[in-house]
Amino acid sequence: MKADIDELRAGFLNREFDEVRFEIDGNMFAEYARACGETDPRFTDPADADFQAPPTYVSTLVGGRALPSDFPNLGGVGMDAGKGVEWMAPIRAGATLTGKSHMHDIYTKTGRSGRMVFLVRRMELYDEDGTHVANADTRTVIRERSSE
Numbered sequence: 547m548k549a550d551i552d553e554l555r556a557g558f559l560n561r562e563f564d565e566v567r568f569e570i571d572g573n574m575f576a577e578y579a580r581a582c583g584e585t586d587p588r589f590t591d592p593a594d595a596d597f598q599a600p601p602t603y604v605s606t607l608v609g610g611r612a613l614p615s616d617f618p619n620l621g622g623v624g625m626d627a628g629k630g631v632e633w634m635a636p637i638r639a640g641a642t643l644t645g646k647s648h649m650h651d652i653y654t655k656t657g658r659s660g661r662m663v664f665l666v667r668r669m670e671l672y673d674e675d676g677t678h679v680a681n682a683d684t685r686t687v688i689r690e691r692s693s694e
Contacts, residue, residue, distance in 0.1 A: 548690060549620050549663060554652050563614035564647040568607050568671075572639025575599040578606065592639065601633035604682040609647045609669055612686075617649075620663055620688045627664060627685035635679040637671075643679065645669040650683060663688045 572592050579589040579600045588596040637643065650668035654661055664687050671680045 548661060549618065551652060551654055551663070554618075558614055558617060558649045559652065560648050560650070561614065562646050562648045564609040564611040564645075564669075566609045566645050568643045568645060570599065570637055570639060570641040570643060572597060572599075575603045575637075575639070578603055596636075598636040598638055601680070602631050603637070604633075604669075604671055604680045605629040605631050605684075607643075607645060607669065607671070607682060609645055611647070612667065612684075613665070614649065620690065622663075622688045622690045624686055624688045627687040629685070630681075630683040632681040632683075633679075634681075635673070635677055637673070637679055642674050644672045645682075646672070657689075659689055661690050663690060 576590050576592060576597075582600065582602070584590055584600055587594040588598055589600040591597065647667055647669045649665065651664070651666040653664050655664065656662070664685055667684045667686070669682045669684075670678060671682065673679050
């Protein structure tokens with residue numbers, strides 16, 4: 547049975563379902579930056595005057611829930627369909643961030659193997675002052691099972 551995408555969108559988009567706090571460790575994000583091949587000292591050297599997390603670091607932060615507790619099981623095979631980051635302000639070592647998650651988009655595409663449902667979960671990240679510092683999107687694709 548195929549999910550009614552309009553119904554899912556109406557019931558779940560932009561409804562916050564998870565909130566978590568993150569203590570940002572500068573040594574961890576410097577290690578992440580070096581592992582990604584970054585060479586700019588502001589991302590790799592804690593002694594740099596402008597030391598900050600590389601913009602993509604927020605894609606490593608994981609909330610407590612992947613989906614709202616009442617989100618229906620769509621069946622099929624779920625797979626990672628990518629990450630996206632919108633960087634708005636520097637994130638410094640020692641910062642405490644609050645991540646608030648909601649379903650940002652739900653859409654379909656049809657491929658050779660049938661319909662695929664894409665779920666985009668957005669975590670909005672705020673610093674201690676309430677400044678919106680970044681958005682981290684996680685996309686999941688579910689290939690629906692054939693109803694035959």
